Amino acid sequence: MDHKEAYRSYDPLPYFRERGWLIGGGSVGGKGKGLAFAHEILMQDELSSEIGLPEVTFVVGTDVFDDFESEHGVLGLSSVFGFHEVEKQVLSKPLPEPIMAELERVVTALPGPLAVRSSSLLEDDIELSFAGKYATFFVANIGDLSKRVSDLADGVKKVFASTYNSAAKEYRKKHSIPKGREKMAVLIQPLQGKKRGDLFYPEIAVTAFSCVFRRPSPRIDKNDGVMRVCFGMGTHSVGRSFARTLYLTNPGLRPEGTNPEQVYLYSQKDFDCLDLTTGELVTKTLVSSLDHVRTNHRNAQAFVEWYGDGMMYWLNSDVSGLTSPMPCFSFTDLPKRCRALLDRTRRMLSFFQGAMGFPVDMEAVYDSEDDRLTLVQIRPLASYVEFGKVEIPEDIPKDREILRGDRMVTSHILKGIKWMVYVDPEVYSESGDFSEVARAVGEINGRLEGERYILVGPGRWGSTNPSLGVPVDYSEISNCGCMVEVGIPKRGMIPELSYGTHFFLDLDLDDILYLPVIDGEHENVFSREWLERNPFTCGDHDAVRLYSGLFDVYLDGEKEIGVVFDVAQRD
């Protein structure tokens, strides 16, 4: 039996049952399986002395979800109401009594803050991602016993409700997964981290991938592995912003470059943590919490630097002479000061990739003072089949070449696409109503259900900062076959592929091709001329244009050249 098969056929139930961690029956879901498998194989290797796991992982099996569903009929609600209403309804319904008793056992056994994670049945499918579709919640676990139990029950119910959020619904629809097939298990673990003052958080949250399918530079190899780190809770490392990307073989390279101003702009400046006085997940700014960070983190100078007047200064510099100096989490000295973190992450990724037979995706937390790395979640990355060699046609007439880029290309061909959706950078930037543009893209995405299209727009799709790109949600672009990010350096809109974010994991898994094009750069084509010459219809916003025609996409990963051209006019 090969490793892939060993993982596929692994039954995680005995693992949880033997330890008394199973609540209810049924499946433990994808994450539950990943964690159990990881633990069992890790125990057979000496790597186990260097990597920790949560001391306990309770799992609420999918039968509980099924019973809840059959009693309260949430699935029916989800086709009538929006997500917020569904969540409200779910929270108002009780969990079965025996489960509440089990949850009481959990809060008694685990007195500290808890992480409540989704572990869905379909997440177990190595062909599907679902990453980031379902939620993770944190429970401070404070107050009297009944409050603690009811807070935990709310966490479990919120995870149930997340089964019906729009991104997850969209994803299931796209993959033709029938309604009701998805089932949800819930993992309950002690939240990894430390209490520092009134706050509870891990020093560093890590997400890591054993493969770099989408590389920022040819210097990075596909099998190098990549990690993203952020200070505090990992809630800051998902989403497309502000976590430090470290390529495991080239930790000195940053996707944003090494210019101090850019490093500052792309650095994390606030962090998430649990406030133990209120029980809330809060976001603290570094500038207001600098004393706290300095006092509570002996290695703070490895992650925090000052930025001022175009320079980075180390944390202990006298910055009084600078014009408005600001601190940021640049993690500049992390690779040097915490070599063990990088080394161990690399070995761990390769170990698990070997054992599972697939590239893997993991989440961990790291404490630099204790030099302790704790794995909190691991799963195989969906299989990804690259096309073989791609030869870009040499006879593409210049006037039909709409886009050409020369970096981050993964081999692929897409032919005969009938639609192209284009967001005009000028109209977009000057409109000010960025979210309306995103919604207008979503409207067309909905209209083009069942057809693939080429999506072209300025900067980064899905950016949370509208000045860097159109702030779409994954569900608003889910039908596209090829996403093109046009860099407009003059407007500061530059594509950036943050592989560690859930958004781009979807692109890989859904085979959505990606091509960055930098306007005005050598070997890059962004043909405004073609876009102005050809007829289009406007979407709900003037910035959004829909072109109909026939388009081919050729991506040659070997030579790093990608082109999109108009074939309708060729004949």
Add this chain to the structure above:
Amino acid sequence: MAVVKRTSDNVLLDTALKNFYAAAEEMGLDDGLVEILSRSERKTCVSIPVEMDDGTIKVFDGFRVAHSTAVGPAKGGVRFHPEVCLDECEALAFMMTWKCSLAGIPYGGGKGGVCCNPLEMSVKEKERVCRTFAARIEPVVGAWTDIPAPDVNTGGPEMVWFMDTISRMRGRLEPAIFTGKPIPLWGSKGRTAATGLGVATCAIELLNALSVPVKGATVAIQGFGNVGTYAALTMVDAGAKVVAISDITGTYYCKDGLDIKKAFEHINNHPKKFLEGFDQAGLEKKALGDLVLVDCDVLLPCALEGAINGKNADGVKAKYIVEGANGPVTPEGDAVLDAKGILVVPDFLANSGGVIGSYFEWCQDLGGFFWSQEEYNERLLRIMKDNFKTVWDYSQKNNVKMRRAAFMAAIQRVADAVKMRGVFL
């Protein structure tokens, strides 16, 4: 014998040459001077072998061009970019000669660069590129020969590596050889604000020259970055009313005047230094493109190239424009503004505060004694005022627009220096 005009395949260099020949002809400049000034004094090409982090060796191409040192040591930036080439460096060195000349500082023009993609390099690799480049150009740079500065993709860290390398090679500290160093290490206070202060000074001098009271004059400023913020603060200090500012997040308008100090504080506390979320009583949020159309006395475009163009120039309601950014008014836009009678103070003159700031850093490094912010600003103000007057007078006397006058006055000063020094080497 007529001048044999140089041309180039490089658009930037070709344009620089054409502009120079046209102005020289209009000025009636000596053929011999035209021949001398249309060529660079020295063009240096170097190879830069660097060991990358993975142990492989890469060799980059580096360049340094000194176009003219007639007025003083060559001055100009070093850029790191994949498209850097010798012709581009020469074109930019050309422009630096005129810029320094017009700025009234004792510098000629230079420029340099390394053909590389700094986005694909680690800090350590960048340091090795800097140090090897500095070692290779060491024979042609110096505090009294050629003084490089930051440019595209270079800044404080690179200047420190340059300075440190050459200092070690020469066995003595050479702080005055590079400008743009960090303030704690032979850099200069006041540099951050210098360009904006200079832009505002030109605006104030223009109003003075036209006998328009500065107090109460309304101002709109496009761009609230380094240049825009300090221009705004200076205008407010002089009694003007800044009614509109903008950045990539939109235009912020208040007809009774914006609280610029509050806006400045706001961006300093914003993670991306944006105005996003700024508010005050009476504030109206407008579209980004509306800024240049605001009804005001003075418009300071301090953000994008081509912000005022053939499409929107007709809608400009300002009476005067002072160009803070490089090339914010396109030639088409310029023609429309001219027809509307709107006076434009060119970028060339208005945003020279930056290079004057570099000169001040050099002066302080040579003296080994540092000025207070007040001394710095007072000196900057004096030079900017003089420069404005030179161009204004030239424009009035020769009945040419300020843009043309600025260029001609700049060429004149260099030509005069060549004349005085004579033709030798």
